[in-house]
Amino acid sequence: MSKEILEVDQLxxxxxxxxxxxxxxxxxxxGEIVTLIGANGAGKSTIxxxxxxxxxxxxxxxxxxxxxxxxxxxxxxxxxGVSQVPEGRRIFAGMTVKENLQLGAYLRKDKNGVEKDMEAxxxxxxxxxxxxxxxxxxxxxxxxxxxxxxxxxxxxxxLLLLDxxxxxxxxxxxxxxxxxxxxxxxxxxxxxxxxxxxxxxxxIANRGYVLASGEVKMTGSGQDLLNDPAVQKxxxxx
Amino acid sequence: MQTFFQQLINGLSLGSIYALLAxxxxxxxxxxxxxxxxxxxxxxxxxxxxxxxxxxxxxxxxTALITAMIVCGLAGVIIEAVAYRPLRNAPRVxxxxxxxxxxxxxxxxxxxxxxxxxxxxxxxxxxxxxxLGGVMISNIQLIILVTTLILTLGLMYIINYTxxxxxxxxxxxxxxxxxxxxxxxxxxVSITFALGSALAGAAGVxxxxxxxxxxxxxxxxxxxxxxVAAVLGGIGSIPGAAVGGFLIGLLETAVQAMGFSAFRxxxxxxxxxxxxxxxxxxxxxxxxxxxx
Numbered sequence: 448m449s450k451e452i453l454e455v456d457q458l459x460x461x462x463x464x465x466x467x468x469x470x471x472x473x474x475x476x477x478g479e480i481v482t483l484i485g486a487n488g489a490g491k492s493t494i495x496x497x498x499x500x501x502x503x504x505x506x507x508x509x510x511x512x513x514x515x516x517x518x519x520x521x522x523x524x525x526x527x528g529v530s531q532v533p534e535g536r537r538i539f540a541g542m543t544v545k546e547n548l549q550l551g552a553y554l555r556k557d558k559n560g561v562e563k564d565m566e567a568x569x570x571x572x573x574x575x576x577x578x579x580x581x582x583x584x585x586x587x588x589x590x591x592x593x594x595x596x597x598x599x600x601x602x603x604x605x606l607l608l609l610d611x612x613x614x615x616x617x618x619x620x621x622x623x624x625x626x627x628x629x630x631x632x633x634x635x636x637x638x639x640x641x642x643x644x645x646x647x648x649x650x651i652a653n654r655g656y657v658l659a660s661g662e663v664k665m666t667g668s669g670q671d672l673l674n675d676p677a678v679q680k681x682x683x684x685x
Numbered sequence: 686m687q688t689f690f691q692q693l694i695n696g697l698s699l700g701s702i703y704a705l706l707a708x709x710x711x712x713x714x715x716x717x718x719x720x721x722x723x724x725x726x727x728x729x730x731x732x733x734x735x736x737x738x739x740x741x742x743x744x745x746x747x748t749a750l751i752t753a754m755i756v757c758g759l760a761g762v763i764i765e766a767v768a769y770r771p772l773r774n775a776p777r778v779x780x781x782x783x784x785x786x787x788x789x790x791x792x793x794x795x796x797x798x799x800x801x802x803x804x805x806x807x808x809x810x811x812x813x814x815x816x817l818g819g820v821m822i823s824n825i826q827l828i829i830l831v832t833t834l835i836l837t838l839g840l841m842y843i844i845n846y847t848x849x850x851x852x853x854x855x856x857x858x859x860x861x862x863x864x865x866x867x868x869x870x871x872x873x874v875s876i877t878f879a880l881g882s883a884l885a886g887a888a889g890v891x892x893x894x895x896x897x898x899x900x901x902x903x904x905x906x907x908x909x910x911x912x913v914a915a916v917l918g919g920i921g922s923i924p925g926a927a928v929g930g931f932l933i934g935l936l937e938t939a940v941q942a943m944g945f946s947a948f949r950x951x952x953x954x955x956x957x958x959x960x961x962x963x964x965x966x967x968x969x970x971x972x973x974x975x976x977x
Contacts, residue, residue: 450846499864499865500864501864501865503801520864520869521861521864521865521867522864522867522868522869522943524867525866525867530865531865533861533862533865537859537861537862537865539854539855539858539859539862539863539864540858541854541856541858541921542851542854542858544850546854549848550852550855550863550866550868551849551866552775553851553852553867553868554866555865598866599865602866602867615818
């Protein structure tokens with residue numbers, strides 16, 4: 448039995464009067480890929496933003512390795528070991544690929560370790576090495592997604608949050624992105640994955656949670672959810 | 686030809702002041718998307734700091750310049766923390782109106798404290814004029830040009846090659862994404878206001894030295910001209926802001942030399958209108974390309 452790395456308990460998040468997330472509870476164990484699936488507006492992104500500290504919970508607890516994150520600021524949460532690859536990639540346009548990666552390691556003081564990790568990223572994503580001096584905005588969508596993932600990994604997180612990594616990408620890149628997620632996970636990274644592409648997400652996830660209107664409707668192993676008739680009907684196109 | 690070179694030197698000296706102001710205006714705008722109308726008033730504070738420390742504490746030029754930069758940098762940090770930070774998520778126009786309020790506060794506060802009299806700036810450096818084949822250049826003009834060059838290069842170094850500079854640029858691009866890197870937004874915005882205001886403080890001491898007269902409302906027009914310079918150069922570009930500043934200085938001097946002194950301010954605003962119509966991105970402006 449591996450231990451829990453993240454525990455979300457009875458989490459509620461509001462946008463003004465709108466209750467975007469209601470009493471959501473889930474957990475992630477070390478080394479797992481856990482996915483939250485659900486339609487647009489189900490509250491998936493809101494949950495990730497709240498874990499990262501960009502939004503504040505109205506209620507509930509978020510415990511990461513025994514430490515409560517609910518009251519921490521976003522930079523403190525990164526320092527605690529949670530990095531996010533945000534929806535839409537949000538790479539820093541006007542800055543080079545290398546500068547983007549350096550920003551990922553912003554809080555790290557171990558210069559040599561950062562250099563080493565940079566080399567490791569260049570090895571994993573050769574295109575980034577090739578383009579390291581280029582403005583990050585000149586990369587294609589798929590390359591930007593790789594950059595955003597590499598940037599998050601530069602912080603050496605213990606938990607990686609991925610918000611819609613396949614959104615808006617050419618099909619050729621979608622498979623590649625999921626392969627990368629799998630291989631990062633194999634090397635020991637715990638991953639919380641949010642996807643509209645539920646079939647792909649469930650097929651690589653250990654466990655999944657199905658969200659609708661801000662609530663958890665169903666949970667199970669990735670395989671069970673893939674085979675569940677209700678999930679198939681609602682999220683996998685029958 | 687002689688007159689041309691003479692006016693070129695005069696224009697570049699005045700342009701240096703605008704360049705320093707425009708740089709500060711631009712980096713502050715870049716990070717807070719706020720037209721800091723109080724920027725010109727921070728420059729006025731710098732001039733008064735120079736006036737008092739040179740007269741009463743007998744500071745030399747370098748000491749006065751450096752301490753003015755520190756004091757104005759602090760003033761910028763305080764202005765941001767007190768007036769702008771609470772409005773960060775408010776509609777843009779609320780912050781804009783507040784900036785005008787801060788500007789009035791500084792102008793009238795100083796008029797109250799030190800009276801609105803025009804004062805003679807102490808001549809801490811004895812003026813010497815060199816004759817270069819009929820073109821006169823003073824040591825003060827040289828000091829202004831060299832100081833501006835050093836400060837501009839220093840700012841470019843900080844922004845392009847240091848960790849703090851990277852943080853500043855990332856916050857200018859995307860607050861949330863920068864937070865997700867672990868960057869403290871408030872600290873980074875404070876540092877940016879400190880740097881921008883320090884440049885304004887330096888410009889204040891330099892203009893005191895050059896024009897020899899200061900008053901509490903002296904920051905109004907240069908503040909607006911610095912804004913024009915930043916637009917001319919292209920918001921977002923450091924070399925652009927510096928070049929814009931020099932061009933505005935040259936334009937003003939040229940208009941004056943042709944005998945249209947009364948129209949020199951108007952000429953600057955005409956430039957603003959023309960630039961906004963023909964080249965809204967400015968000379969060095971970055972093209973905005975959205976990638977999907």
